[in-house]
Amino acid sequence: MKTGVNLLVVDDDEVDRLQLKRALKTCGFDYKLTEYEDTTSLIDFIFEHPFDCIFLDYLLPGDNGLALLKRIREKGVKTPIVIITSQGNESIAVELMKAGASDYIIKNQITGPTLGQVLRNMLRMSQMELEREEAERALKISESRLAEAQRIAKIGNWEFETTNKTIHWSSEVYNIFGVKSDNFIPTLENFQNYIHPEDQGLIMLTSSNAQRGLPFNVDFRIITPDGIKYANTQGYSVLGYDQLPSKIVGTLQDITERKLGEKEITKARELAEHSMKVKEVFLANMSHEIRTPMNAILGFTRLLFETELSKEQKSCIDAIHFSGENLLVIINDILDLSKIGSGKMKLEKCEFRLDELLEGIVSMLKPKGQEKGLQVTAKIDPEVPRSIIGDPVRLNQVLTNLINNAIKFTEKGGVSVEVKIGGKDRDNFLLEFIVSDTGIGIPKEKQSDIFDDFVQATGDTTRKYGGTGLGLSIVKKIVELHQGKISVASVLGAGSVFTVQLSFEKGSSITSTVPTPDRTLGMNESLELLRGVRILLAEDNGVNQLLVRKVLTKTESILDIASNGLEVIERLNVAKYDIILMDVQMPEMDGHEATLHIRNKMPSPVSEIPIIAMTAHAFGSDVNKCMEVGMDDYISKPFKPEDLYSKIIKHLEKPGRVKIIKLNAQDDHSFKIDLSPIHELNGENTGFTDELILLYDKQTSILIEKLLEYVKSRDFEAIKSICPQIKSSYGILRTKELNSVLEETSVLLNVKEVDFLKITQQINIIISLISAITEEIKKNFKKTG
Template sequence: MQNSVISHQNSWLIYPLFATFVIIWFFVFPLKFPFDTDDIVIEGLYFFAALASFFLIRQLQIPILSIGWSLFTFGLLINLLDEFTSEPDIISTVIEGIITTAGLVIIAFGFYSVFTKIDKGENELHATNQQLRTEVVQRKQAKKDLRETSNILETMLDQLQDVVAIQKPDLTIVRYNQAGYELLNMSSENAIGKKCYELIGREKECENCQTNKALKSKTIEITERYLPELDKYIKATSNPILGDDGEVLFIVEQLQDITECKRVEEELTQAKKNAEGANRAKSEFIANMSHELRTPMNAIIGFNELLLETKLTEEQCHYVEIVQRSGKTLLHIIEDILDFSKIEAGKLELEVLDFDLLNLLEDFIDIMTLRAQNKGLELFYNVDPEVPSLLCGDPGRLLQVLTNLTGNAIKFTSMGEVAIHVSVESREYNTVLLHFSVRDTGIGVPEDKTELIFQKFTQADASDTRRFGGTGLGLAISKQLVEMMGGDIGMSSQVEKGSVFWFTLQFEKQVKPEHEEKVEQKNLLRKRSYDLNILLAEDDTSNRELVQVMLKKLGFNADTVVNGEEAIKLLETKQYDLVFMDVQMPEMDGLEATKIIRSPESRVISKDIPIVALTAHAMEGDKERFIEIGMDDYISKPVSLKELGEMLEKWNHIMLKGRETSQH
């Protein structure tokens, strides 16, 4: 403030001015020119010196000194004027003294105030200087810290394997890290100040320039591209640095060399394609092998089944039974391989059906009892009373697991017994968790082999394969089936004492069980059996003859053809009730024939005639594929007399219901 503080700009005048004032007024004038003299010239000098001092003091811009000095000068002026007038009276002398004294007092107070403020100003100046020194030290330390941080960042940037480039908005390079210079194979002198595209030998910006995109969007941009000039794949990340006004100051671009990653990715893609191709080839091979194996197996097992119903000697019957068992064993192996292939490919689908657990177990025990008795073993089974009978799930896969575990127990037990137990582990409102166990008194499994027993193609001992046979897939398939159905499976064993295999499965309880009138259906079948006109399309001579014989045993006659073309010709000239159609035939296969039969342009007598696929194609999805094309049902080879009879019962019943509905 001007009124209270002496600025640094004029404070340097105070000391010399005050010294001059003291010397002149208290030493020079009193010695040379005594103040009490009557010499008007001397008094005039006093006045003009005071007046000059007044103007000089005004330059200090200190009001109190200006006021005091003006009073003092005014008092001298009165004294000087008295010299030109008569003798001064006492009043003028008193006034002159008061004014002069007041001026001197004010001047003295003013100088005191000035010196006080000067001291305060000096203290403030000293404090300010000290603060400035501290700030200078702090700034020096900050600069040092900044240099150290900058050096650390520079070192970190140079240690990065990725290229880091800092560019101006006009694409001029400000800095690269060491990886950038190595990628470009040039020094910083040759890189800094040039446009980024110039460094890779181009005359203009790259198409779809990543940096320009970041400049426009003011956001991070990421892209991958191939740079033919460097023969490298680059992943570029452009990050704009914005100023306070929101404009882009710099672009920090990170370039990652992903050439090796791309190479590995391409190799993996190719490997995946090769694996998928190999998997397709494997699936096709298994499907073809399944078809080729099932076709002759159908004739072998089917004719053996028919042969067993003829009059045979005991010896002949024994031989035929051996052939039948061997055929079923081979069929079981084929089924295992197919199931395992489906599971590996993730194509095995579970069914959700209503079934009667107690009936299923009784039928299962009847079959297994014969196998156990053939080895002189006792087979026991126990179902706890609280186990519900009417369940919902996949009865076929449950039966498959039970068959695998019980079959193994019988196979690896030479004397003693096999016991099956079913109990409830837990239950909820509409679900039940069942515990199944199969105990035997067989050879057992060594402790160090228990972890391997559920692996594919594995048995406890390699010699077991030679002694007992088998593919080593049964337990592996059982484990995967149980896990697919949401259960657990395990075992415990002691060598030469036996084993216990167990598994748990959760089923829904049936709400309203449906009972089929099978007896009524059978009666209807016998009543209407000879009213069915059947056409059989089968190219294999043995299988064609087999199905004909089976149909005759069931009371039916059938016309036969060897391909789809012949089937269509007969259907155009004769009314049939049912067609058994092989899928794979020469000239025209069953699928193509079915499409033509269902076509609106078809000339067959009945376009909606039931067509049942009778085929060796038994892979997952085959049935659905055939039905989607237009077939109505499906039987896989080898076909048994029972299966064929059930299929005829089913369609005879459907047709009867249809006729009754149309009559009403």
């Protein structure tokens, strides 16, 4: 038996009811049957007692089933109703179904199986009706929520029928336009009337594209009773059976607040950028105005150190120089802080030797520690890779600052630096740099404050040791720029330990065996290399003119001076120079304009003369501008004489001056060439010797020309392909130095971002070596031949 069903039979004939009851017994359902005869109160009875199915006789006293059925349905009763009729008239059946009957049964066909099938159908219909009602309720709730969401988001939806040109708007679209649905008809014409005149062309184009089947997403303005609003509409076309748009559907959103907010943000950003620019200009000018006289102060004190001084005079010069260097540190700290704050400090990524960098820092600071009787030591764990990829300049700055601070705040004992691995993955190493001292220590409550700007541990610290309180702040910001961490552990009176954690890539572990052109030259070697070099100085400041002249006097170079860019051009028209030292800020024509004129308007070889900027500006953007206009390098004021010598020598390595590069400070011929293979090939054939010399001489000239051309055009692929050719041509001579430089150059070329400066240096060395090798061949065979 099926589960129980609640049935109602409405019939005045007891025999008919008995027949129905007898058939129900074999219908297959467990049921409860209620019999009812009074049609006048039937509807109320149905409302009071819900049924699963009602059997209604078609012919009732004083009434008929059709009329009663209509009244029941009009009252909203949705219970399935099966009409029982003695007539099988088809037209009557149609009328009954139209009036709301669920089914009908002819009396003489009532059987158990028939009723079972009818009941199954009715129950299925009841279930479907319940599900439909539930879906309708859910739909209404969803529509209500959507309407509320649209109201909150100020977004509505619309449809446009392309065939009859009718438009449907949701309630929120009316709200956005500020109109009521009962007195506004959303036609194309009415819609166009609300569009801002300046945006009508955009909307017409969008409409045209949409009717061709293209999606759209546009912002425009509408003029409403509440004023001008910004709106966004986006949507797509719905294609009909003919694959043409049958309607266009879309959304409309009020974006007025967002647009006004964007305007405010843009205004605030422009104001912030202007303020940052003003700050940057002020700092740049401040830097320039301080560095220019500092250049003279520090430069002349260095020159005075080289003269005969009394003890008292030396003490005064020491004080001037110390104060000047301190002022320079403060200027640089302020500039670094500004660069970090404005996002102008960029991290470089290049390969360098960690052991050499650390050794250089310790060597520089060790004398300062020894003056106080301190031991300054450094140790690198054996597992730490010696060659790493990162920013050596900023790492140098961080470690120098920490070690310098440790020495400053330590009176006895020592300072140690340790580098060890803090973790690693496939490509990167996390390195820990630990700087320990036995100094005064930092109070626990101040340890979190010492990384703030202009903060030191105590007021007594500032009075006794000096400083601005910017160093550690800059260190922390640089470390964070590297996505690293810095921490401190300290015990008052016992010392401090600073730990920096930074991530680096492992390098290729290449060790350079051949000196590069920008290596640190000995003073005597520098003076020798600069002898007879013609230098043009562009500088409007008389004091700085005098300083440069004094610095270059001992080099026995030939110096001419121009006070502005126009004078530089005049001198270049009448005299030949090997290099130009170009001040940037000069009257009449500044260094940038002069460089552009030289590079673009003067003939070769004058247009290719090396130009070194001498700038008191310290921002990266100033240096970049110097490079962009065609300068080859720059040196910051104030400068050290040895740095100036090194820069000049580096850029004299141009065509015609390659012989200036010395492979070893001790001996011009320290590189070894094995000429025995050529002697063996030569035998007694002097004609072969002459031919060989001619071949090497010609080949060297061609290679030099190609190398210079490739460097000038930055054709790194061509350089990469010519290196094996050079190795093959000169390989018979087994020159270790040349092979080593070629291998190092190949490695430098096989990186994602090629370092142009390093490649230029490598090419200069290669040119130097093959020139020297050719000269050695010519000299050797002329002697023996």
